Amino acid sequence: MLCNANLRRAVVGVGGGVGRRELWKCIATSLNAKLRRTLCLTIRRFGANLRMMIDEGSAADRGAMVVAFPDKGNGEDGGYASGGFKSEDGKLSCGFSSFKGKRASMEDCYDIKMSKINGETVCLFGVFDGHGGSRAAEFLKEHLFENLMKHPQFTTNTKLAISETFQKTDLDFLDAESNTFRDDGSTASTAVFVGNHLYVANVGDSRTVVSKAGKAIPLSEDHKPNRSDERKRIESAGGVVMWAGTWRVGGVLAMSRAFGNRLLKQFVVAEPEIQEQEIDEEFELLVLASDGLWDVVPNEGAVSLAMTEEEPEAAARKLTETAFTRGSADNITCIVVRFHHEERDPDVME
Structure with a gap:
């Protein structure tokens, strides 16, 4: 010993x-x-x-x-990546951390985009947790936000634009994979900032939580087959929810909404649930993460850990490392967004 x-x-x-x-x-x-x-x-x-x-x-x-994790990484080997940015207007800074963890392969992806559309500052953050392979998550990283920013009503009717874009991107993915034998899928937990409005859209069991006046508030609800409304929707469409180690659609899939999953598409939809918030002085930070974090770290714990770090990249790294040391058996991907209510026009981080 x-x-x-x-x-x-x-x-x-x-x-x-x-x-x-x-x-x-x-x-x-x-x-x-x-x-x-x-x-x-x-x-x-x-x-x-x-x-x-x-x-x-x-x-x-x-x-x-x-x-311990390396100091930096670009994720090219599917192992580990982290980084950080600030918005051009200085109102937001963000950090991300993504780690393969104990899994043999990396099926998580993430995307961060900041731009100006029709004179409006927009920031988009997304975590995509693939299952059955990485192709669906990779497709979302490549196309979801690009499609959303091209939607003609993105800045005027953002909720409609998000809902239509999610479902169109799902159809695009199914078309792209129609000649393959694969049937993988992916979650999507996204936060979209248009001016002073925040839209959180969720499909699957990744999750977004906000710290507001020191309180952790979930802005998405996991799409699990045993959720009473989800079970009713699935059964009304002719599907079944069965126990197979956990509750699963058709005894196969442990979430009730996802991109992809062609064989279960009649029951496993990619229609997002969307919450809208107007950002005020009480907003402190936002945590988006795959279930590799949420399986072992509660909402309040994630917010408390993130608040101990000044820089959001350090906060994202701490969350990822904590999930790993607490025994998470999944890929782990986190994005932390910090709100700066009094800062204006700092230089964009390299």
Whole structure:
């Protein structure tokens, strides 16, 4: 067995720059011969770039060892990516963090767009959680917001534009995949800012939560088959909701709305539920995330964690890391949007 005190010194030494002699001495007093050889090979391979985190979250988990995230990433390998931006008018800043986690492949995607349309500042944020493959989530990243910004009533009747665009993009995806044997799908949790109005549109079980005057308020409700209204809608269309480890449409899909999923399309629609909010001084920040976060972090906990960081990128990273250390078995993607009510026209972040 490992001695926790010596192990912690070894862990800190790898990422903290202690002297090599002290580090090897710590290892030598902590491990048996076989484990010592394994850790030594690992340190030689990763060198000073290997950092460790100790999860102090609970007595049961205390002393658990997890490899920490890299400082940055572009997500090209499907593993990890993070970054941050500010809107041109300085009213919003955002950060994102996306991590493959314990899954063998990455099926989450995200999209952030900021522009001016008809003289109106618009900002769009989206988290897309694929299932059965990544193609549906990738299609949404490529097309959903582009389609929305081209809608003729985007700035004049935003709710209608969002509803029509979601359903049209779903049909476009099904057409694009009509000659394949794949039948993957995706959620979409989106936040659309048009001037001083916020529109949150949701399909599936990704989620958006706002911190308003210190209180966590969900702006979307997960589309689960056992929701009474969703179950009634599915059964009225001739479908069934069955228990198979969890409640599933046709005993297959654990959410009641999604893009794609051709074989269940009669029951699993891509019609979004939309909430509209007028932004005021009480709005502090917004968290959008895939269920890789929400499975292990409650709404209030996510907001509290995000509020401890000044920069939204750091907040998004903290949420992703927390979900991973708490045992999330899924891909984890977070976007944090912070409101700046008194700042005006700062430089856009690189």
